Amino acid sequence: MRNPRDVFRPRPPSRPRFSRRSKIIAGLILVLLLAAILSLRGTARMWTDYLWFDSLGHGDVWTEILVYRIILSVIFIVLFFLLLYSNLAIADRLAPQTRPPGPEEELLRHYHDAVGHRRRLVSVVLAVLFALIVGGGTGGEWQKAMLFFNSVDFGIEDPQFGYDIGFYVFRLPFIQFLISWVFRALIIVAVLTAIAHYVNGGIRVQTTGQRVTPQVKVHLSVLLALIALVRAVGYWFDRFGLNFSSRGPVDGASFTDINAQLPAINLLLLISVLSAVLLVINIWQRGWMLPVTAVGLWVIVAIVMGAIYPAIIQRFRAEPEESQKEAVYIERNIEATRHALGFDKNPGDDNTADNVTTIAFDPDTSITVEELAGNPSVRNIRLLDPDIVPNAFQVEQSERTFYTFNSEVDVDRYEIDGEITEVVIGARQLNVADVPQQSWEGRHIQYTHGYGVAVAPVNSVTTQGSPDFTVGDVPVVTSPDFELSRPQLYIGENLTGYAIVGATIPEVDYTEANETVPFVYDGEAGVDIGSFFRQTAFALRFGDINPLISGFVDSNSKIIFNRDLRLRVQNLAPFLELDADPYPVVSEGRVFYIVDAYTTSNRYPYGQTPDISDLPAGSGLRKDFNYVRNSVKVVVDAFHGTTTFYVIDPEDPIIQAWRKIFPGLFEDFDKMPLDLKNHLRYPEDLFRVQTSMWARYFIDDPETFYANSVTWAVAQDPGTRITARTFVDELTEAIAAEETATAAATRQLERRIRPFYQLLQLPGEDDLDFVIFRTFVPVSGSGDDEDERKELTAFIAAKSDVGENGDLGEYGQLVVYTVPGTSIPGPSIVDAKIQADTEIADAFTQLNQQGSTVLQGNLLMIPVGDSLLFVRPVYVQATGETELPQVKQVIAGVGNDDDFILRIRPTLDEALAALTDPGGLSVLPTQPTAPEPDAGEPAPAPTAVPSESEQGPIDDDTRRALSELISELRATQESIDQDRQALDGLIEELESLLDSPSG
Structure with missing residues (x-):
């Protein structure tokens, strides 16, 4: 019988074996291919960036920035390469002919055997590698370099050292960068040079004889002396950094900085120079005693004089008499801050803020019909809250799912029917994520742009309470006051991706009656993409081959990218x-x-x-x-x-x-x-900064400033919306959350009222100005939980209108009105009165139908004549898919803390009439009207009461009847209030029984 092992079995095919060299070559090829792809894509991005800059007429900006980046990088790469290579070459030349035997030699022998005569090549490779690392990133300092070489004087000297402010803003940052870079570069060179000497045998750590050769000692001593000198230069310029110190009660060089820190820096500067001298002298001395002594002294002085001594001066000399010691430095801070933040355009000895006008304003606690009827501010009282009405814009004006409005509409002013009118405006932008055709063709060629704007006056709503759009719809419907012949929006806010226009198929302009209306772009935007090389470049840039292979792209096509307007501006001017x-x-x-x-x-x-x-x-x-x-x-x-x-x-x-x-x-x-x-418009972000700072920097006297006793704070934010709920709902929530009213108020501590734009006739002025407005209250204290002061102490307005001939006029001027005493309530106090008012609570209960939410708009404070009027629109928003907010009531109030009148009515006109005269039906000079609702739609309470001239004169009998009716209604209201008080008393008795101990 045959042995199974003798049976022939075919051998499986063997896998091809690759040599180690073949694997290395294959790996290198893959790396080179990857690098080539990345390089091609990077090159494509650079080229297409230039094409984009050039299409906007600013190719020189791209070129200038690139040139600065390249020059800086090349200079510092070459500089470090020469510095490091020359020192490595010196280390090789100073290497001893024979290396002493010892355990270290055994470790280094393999290195010398491998390198052999290629030491120069190794030095070159090391120098190139470290030069790229250390010098390659310096191109990012192009802004500092540009400003250094193009500096401008401010014409103002700093009060401590006497240098022009331009030195600190333009020249000092680049100088400090240079010193820091040279210092770090010399340390790296010194370390690498010491390693080179060790490898070459010039330094031996474990030998019993001479550990460092004399030549190496000279070389390293010179490098260390250079480091000490560079640090001395750094100390010289560190002195100027004291002007930005935050050690004292305010920013800037303080008493301790000038009397302790500055002498310490000067002493460290001298010790640095002394250390450099000792390191040079050490060349002719045996051992390292002198440099070690110098470095030790340097460290001791840096600790004692640089840290401990200033801390002692601060604690025992400055803090016990801080208001006096720091007075001169606080005065410097006040003057500098006022100029730096735009309050004082021409700082001088008078210490006044020439861009801020302060006016005392003592408001009346009541308001008259004549004040309301004759004041143009009243006609522009804002009923449409920019934080709430975007939902209405989205529901009523987006038209299609692929259009969208921002979460906040903007406030502006336009001439409507011959009068300047405040409006809210929103752009109908393209929502790329929701276009009906999500193919490449749909997202980049067909659906390419938004369409038009929606504009609504802030003082008028429809009979349903929705915005009364003057401009809107798709296709766009405008009034005679607006011309919008090119409503297409190819640039917008947060608009991503790219669009190809001028393709062989038309774009979708909009859809109407289930039909698509085409559009062919004939504007100036975009980069020509007709050639093969450009199509390839953009395909590489966006990682998408379609621009290269699509038959819809031809020689007439252009590509629009960087469509987000903020990104567009930031790319063109990254220094803004x-x-x-x-x-x-x-x-x-x-x-x-x-x-x-x-x-x-x-x-x-x-x-x-x-x-x-x-x-x-x-x-x-x-x-x-x-x-x-x-x-x-x-x-x-x-x-x-x-x-x-x-x-x-x-x-x-x-x-x-x-x-x-x-x-x-x-x-x-x-x-x-x-x-x-x-x-x-005067910009909101700048106004926020200025108002938060002016709350303290309106004070001239340093001692008063330090005491912080009359400082203001931006008024607390009363909030923009609430949900009306029943008493049982509120009681249930309170029990579940175990929150008290105090705890609920604590959540609002850090919220400050937002500035708002408004067309106002400011007190003491004749013209209507478009301003941004904010209120102040007295500061409560320094603690985070001290926020109880809520009475009005001042309000500020920044003007936005230019002159009639197009010059700046009064644009940018700040006007502050100071309110004497503590009797005028601030926004939070008025809000609390609104929430506690029984008439308003009843109105909220009636509005809070099943499935709806009551929203309160911004609480506006409006100067009217010699009074301050508070107005807040009230919205009802049905819950569901649309969530359309509609104005249903308006709250108006006036008075002081002890006698404050609040009224809530279906229209602003009625609310103002109720404030002034219970029998008055209209106080507005011209009440905007709105179109009637569509047939079949239920019409809620009217939102505008016709003026007396429209409904005819009211005779005496009718007026008397109305007065009697109002008296009866007031008596009924008083009876309801008494019943509510009795009910409150019953609830308190029941709660006391509930809290009593169980028996």
Whole structure:
């Protein structure tokens, strides 16, 4: 029998074996391919970036920035390479002919055997590698370099060292970068050089004889002396950094900084120079005693004089008499901060803020019909809350799911029927995520743009309580006051991706009656994409091959990208900070966006760093700064894509420097079209910063400033909405959450009332101004939980209107009205009175139908004549898919803390009439009317009462009958109030029984 092992079995095919060399070559090929792809994509991105800049007429900006980046990187790479390679070459030349035997030699012998005569190549490779690491990132300092070489004087000297502010803003940052880079580079070179000497045998740690050769000692001593000298230079410029110290009660060099820290820095400077001298002398000395002594002294002085001594001076000399010791430095801080934040454009010895006008205003506690009827502010009282009505815009004006409005509409003013009228405006933008065709063709060729705007006057609503749109719908419907011949929006807020226009198939303009209306773009936006190379470049940039292979793209096609307007502006001018709220403007038949841009610096001596916690998340001012100017208004054409930077503050030294660098990027303000000038707004982010700072910096006297006894605070935010609930609902929630009223109030501590835009006739002025407005209350204390002071102490307005001839006029002027005493309630007190008012509570109960929510709009304080009027619109929003908020009631109030009158009525006219005269039916000079509801729709309570001239005169008998009816209704209301009080007493008795001990 045969052995099974003898049976022939075919051998399986063997796998091909690759040699180690083949694997290495294959790996290198893959790495090279990956690097080539990444390099190609990076090159494509650079080229397409340039094409985008060039299409906007600013290719020189891209080129200038790139040149600075390359020059900086090349200079510092070459500098470090020469520095390191020369020292490595010296180390090789100083290597001993024979290396002493010992355990270290055994470790290094393998290295020398491998390197052999290739030591120079190793030095070159090491120098190139470290040069790329240390010098490659310096291109990111291009802004500091540009400002250094194009610096401008402020014409103001810092009070401590006597240098112009421009030295700190433009030159010092780049100088400190240079010193820091050289210091770090020398340390790296010294360490690598010491390692080279060790490898070459010039340094031996474990030998019993000479551990460092004399030549190596000379070499290292020179390097260490250079490091000490560079540090001495650093100490010299560190002195100027004291101007930004935060050690004292305010920012800037304090008593301790000047009398302790500055002498310590000077002493450390001298010790650094002494150390350098001792290191040079050590060349001719045996051992390392002198440099070790110098370094030890350096460390001791740095600890004792640099940290301990200033702390002692601060604790035992400054703090016990801080108000006196710091008075001169607080005065410096006040003057510097006022100029740096725009309160004082011309600082001088008078210590006044020339951009702020302060007026005493003692308001009456009542208001008359004549004051209401004759005041244009009343006609523009805002019934449409920008925080609430976006839902109405979305429901009534989005038209299709692929259109959307921002979560907050904007406030502006337009001429309507011959009168300047405040409006809310929102752009109907493209929602790429919801276009009906989600193919590449649908997202990038067919659905390419938004469509038009919706505009509604703030003082008028329809009979249902919805916005009364003057401009709206798709296709766009306008009034004679608006021309919108190019409603297409190719640029917008948060608009992502890219669009290809001029393709062989038309775009979708809009849909009407289930039919698609085509559109062929004929504007200026976009980059030509007709050639093969450009199509390839954009395919690489976006990681999408379709622009290259699609038959819809031809020689007439253009690609529009960077469509988000903030990204567009930031790419063109990355050195500007942007406001969080760009806003659309209808002008010249198109939609433009205006973006407020800021120049900032954190290098203004003695300037106070503002609290930025009040700023919205998207604000460019959420950063460390102590100088700011709204120097530029950027106008972006949503149809043509053009982006123009208009300089509104040519006196700003920072914008002067950038104009020297990029002269073709900026335009003078007088070149802005007058119609756009008429829609400028004082920026909200800047106003937030200024109001939070002026609350303390209105004080001139340093001692009063330090005492913080008369400081203001921005008024507490009463909130913008509540849900009306029954007493049982509130009681159930309170028991479940175990919260008291105090705990509920604590949640509001850090919320401050938001500024609001309003057309107002300010007290003492004849004209109607478009202003941004905010209120102040007295500061309660320094603790986070001290926020009980809520009475009105002042209010501030910043003017936004330019002159009639197009100059700045009064634009940017700040007007502060101080309110004497403590009797006028602030917004939070008025809000509390609203919540406690029984008439208003009954109205809320009636409005709170099943499935609906009652929302309270912003509480507005409006100066009217010699009085202060408080107005709040009340919305009802049905829960469901639409959630359409509608104005159903208006609350109006006036008075002081002890005698405050509140009224709630279906219309503003009725509420104001109830405030002044129970029998009065109209006080507004002209009440805007709204169209009737569509047939079949239920009409709720009317939202406008016709004026007396419209309904005819009221005879005496009718007036007497109305007065008797009102008296009867008031008697009924008093009876209801008595019943409510009896019910409250019964509830208290029941609660006391519930709290009694059980028996």
